[in-house]
Amino acid sequence: TRTPVTVTVTGAGGQIGYALLFRAASGQLLGHDVPVNLRLLEIPQGRAAAEGTALELQDGAFPLVSSITVTEDATAAFDGVNIALLVGARPRGPGMERSDLLEANGAIFGPQGAAINTGAASDVRVLVVGNPANTNALIASAHAPDVPAERFTAMTRLDHNRAVAQLAAKLGVPVSAIDGLIVWGNHSASQYPDISHATVHGRPVTELVDEDWLAHEFIPRVAKRGAEIIEVRGSSSAASAASAAIDHVHDWVSGTGERWTSAGVVSDGSYGVPEGLVSSFPVRSAGGAWEVVQGLDIDAFSRARIDASVAELVEERDAVRALGLI
Numbered sequence: 001t002r003t004p005v006t007v008t009v010t011g012a013g014g015q016i017g018y019a020l021l022f023r024a025a026s027g028q029l030l031g032h033d034v035p036v037n038l039r040l041l042e043i044p045q046g047r048a049a050a051e052g053t054a055l056e057l058q059d060g061a062f063p064l065v066s067s068i069t070v071t072e073d074a075t076a077a078f079d080g081v082n083i084a085l086l087v088g089a090r091p092r093g094p095g096m097e098r099s100d101l102l103e104a105n106g107a108i109f110g111p112q113g114a115a116i117n118t119g120a121a122s123d124v125r126v127l128v129v130g131n132p133a134n135t136n137a138l139i140a141s142a143h144a145p146d147v148p149a150e151r152f153t154a155m156t157r158l159d160h161n162r163a164v165a166q167l168a169a170k171l172g173v174p175v176s177a178i179d180g181l182i183v184w185g186n187h188s189a190s191q192y193p194d195i196s197h198a199t200v201h202g203r204p205v206t207e208l209v210d211e212d213w214l215a216h217e218f219i220p221r222v223a224k225r226g227a228e229i230i231e232v233r234g235s236s237s238a239a240s241a242a243s244a245a246i247d248h249v250h251d252w253v254s255g256t257g258e259r260w261t262s263a264g265v266v267s268d269g270s271y272g273v274p275e276g277l278v279s280s281f282p283v284r285s286a287g288g289a290w291e292v293v294q295g296l297d298i299d300a301f302s303r304a305r306i307d308a309s310v311a312e313l314v315e316e317r318d319a320v321r322a323l324g325l326i
């Protein structure tokens with residue numbers, strides 16, 4: 001029998017946590033032969049909800065679940081952690097400026113990064129879902145100097161999956177027929193879903209759609225999909241976000257083969273994205289590590305959009321630097 005993998009979910013009492021934990025328990029995160037220790041981290045306000053989720057997890061009688069722990073102590077939650085899913089974050093409240101938001105999240109992701117630095121297993125992999133996800137990942141990483149920066153990632157997979165699904169619907173093909181789609185930049189309205197390298201059944205997508213649809217329907221629809229879900233569903237995306245988190249970690253650990261996906265990873269300077277920013281790139285995973293797909297031609301249309309989203313990441317980085325959070 002295999003040693004259990006320790007998976008810590010923060011914000012475990014929230015709606016994404018509720019969807020995510022059941023999929024991790026069932027084997028969809030790490031594989032159907034990998035037992036898991038589930039650690040649920042919450043703050044006092046979310047504790048009861050997390051306890052309830054833990055009871056339901058128990059009632060799932062999942063053969064792969066070795067243990068379930070609920071805690072409010074980040075040090076205990078991240079002790080020996082292999083997979084850290086940082087979902088809990090401080091949402092923007094009424095009258096809150098961006099700097100207030102960044103500061104409130106710095107107070108969460110700084111200490112959590114430090115707890116990961118102290119206690120995590122040497123193979124720890126971190127996915128930040130809580131917004132602003134890219135900059136929260138940067139903050140956590142800055143507080144974990146002993147953990148390689150490339151182990152801190154931010155989730156843009158939901159944006160990627162939304163873009164694939166919209167394109168598949170437009171072309172009337174299954175999602176599996178599409179490859180080479182990219183989400184660049186920040187997980188925010190400035191993100192750039194890029195079809196210029198995408199193929200459908202191996203054929204370039206650019207031959208099949210026009211620029212007007214691209215600029216005026218596809219890009220804004222993907223970027224504003226979160227708002228559309230809130231409008232229709234009455235609350236923000238939860239199961240689809242959890243599903244994307246499962247995809248991200250699954251692909252990171254198990255590999256993508258030749259197919260591409262998108263992930264927020266620390267920039268090595270590729271494609272003109274300043275080194276050290278956590279930005280979304282086209283990626284593959286091999287040997288348990290993300291690698292940025294290199295050598296793509298970037299046309300003027302794409303360049304302008306990538307630069308705009310990266311400029312926002314630079315602003316966020318400068319703001320958290322000025323606040324002393326990194």
Ligand code: NAX
Binds near residue numbers: 011016088
């Ligand atoms: P919920 O409000 O349902 O749950 C968040 C939970 O986090 C709450 O139970 C809260 O008590 C807990 N929490 C807050 N601070 C904490 C801390 N310091 N330690 C542990 N737990 C803490 O939000 P939910 O809908 O689950 O969304 C969670 C986060 O995901 C939000 O920041 C949201 O903006 C973000 N999202 C990110 C997405 C992405 O693609 N990267 C998409 C979905 C989602 O909007």
